[in-house]
Amino acid sequence: MKEKFSVIVIGAGPAGTTAALTLAQRGIKDVVLLERGNYPGSKNVMGGVIFTTILNKIMPDFLEKGAPVERNIPKRCFALLTPESEIFFSFKNNEFNRPPYNNIFTVLRGKFDKWFAEEAEKAGVMLLCNSVADELIKDKNGKVIGVQTRVTEGTPKEEGQIFADVIICAEGANSTIALKEGMREKFDQHSMAIAVKEVIELPKDVIEDRFHLEGNEGVAFEYYGDAVQGLFGSGFIYTNKTNISIGIGVVINDIMNAKLNPNDILEHFKEHPCIKPLIRGGKTLEYSAHMIPEGGYKKIPKLFKDGFLLVGDAAGFISTSPLHEGSSLAMASGMMAAETVIEAIGKNDFSSVTLSSYIDKLENSFVIKDMKKYSDVPEVLKNSPELFNKWPGGLASVLTEVFTISETPKEIVEENIMNKFNYEIGFVPFIIKIVQLRNAMKSFYYGFSKKIEDFVATHW
């Protein structure tokens, strides 16, 4: 094997493959993509909806090229569960059923990552599977110049040391190289979530009838409250063609304090009276577990050093917005890292000074802008356990009062509703929390409500 390449990319997930493909498309042909699994996607887990905004940029004809998407997602639903009830919000727009399908599709990573890496290979990337990058090799000045690889299983093509002008690390959430290099802290249990997921097979027509779907459309559900036994996290269901993905994700600190295990929480979720009918008769095809970096903007590690860049989950790029965009930030950072490397190749300078333009690109894009915007959200949510364990029950009890049919006069019902709300949640704590969340999101009618606050302050 040729021992020196222009670029080595570690990890063939969305971030790494986007970086490798972008480089190859822009004429950098000696790019090697290392993947520890026996094929890309074999070890990968995602809910998963993939956001294709960036894929659309680098490969606008991805659907024509046979990208193995399961269903496009015109409908998203959010629900609060208590043991006996469900408070549900749903939004569907049929426009999202037409190209570009709002850039959101369900995928199974085993199929999608494999296809995506094959497209990178077609563009000229050398993909090496069963190959783990264990550590970086540096020159006497500390510049990263290569990686030490180890073979995992099967018949290795090559192993040993390989070298490159620059290395892009797309190892995912638990990046051991970033840790060894002191670029990120050991993840603390407050800022890392553990997620477990099952793929459950159901006949296509059953899925379409049960979830009210037409043709290739699908739906994505996010559940809070009793879905994860009142912990800081959520449950999810995504419809694929002939199976559904169901799982839960919970912040590790919470699950440890509650002395629960993720598998029991998933079983509890599946047994909920509003969930059980959705998966009835299904057969479990796959079970997987993975970590999600939830630290947000404040936990972004050092992103580059001489000859080296971090991208995707390895760099902590997951938006803490309610839409959970991990795949789009991964792909965007992969693309921007590749663009930075192309500039460095043009200058034949791989120092951190040249590579620092990666930060400018990220800061001028939605990646850092969105992460900054939601930077205070993890902290507020961490300090608001009542949102997950007490309020769902409180709201359900208020709504039960609203919807109970009885002979009680409505005047008394209204009084009961107010009393219940005040007792279960409290008007003052509710308003304080809404303001805290609005401030943390630096939005949510920020300008409008600020004007009201200012008006009240000046006139009363």
Ligand SMILES: Cc1cc2nc3c(=O)[nH]c(=O)nc-3n(C[C@H](O)[C@H](O)[C@H](O)COP(=O)(O)OP(=O)(O)OC[C@H]3O[C@@H](n4cnc5c(N)ncnc54)[C@H](O)[C@@H]3O)c2cc1C
């Ligand atoms: C349960 C769950 C649900 C999620 N749901 C969604 C969702 O619905 N939508 C969304 O956008 N995001 C979701 N995410 C987040 C999303 O999966 C990640 O943000 C995204 O996969 C990050 O891509 P990545 O390429 O950085 O890392 P990964 O996808 O983790 O890929 C890393 C790759 O590197 C390989 N690798 C690791 N170490 C080495 C090494 N040393 N040498 C060689 N290869 C290595 C791995 O095998 C893997 O292929 C979810 C995550 C989880 C866990």
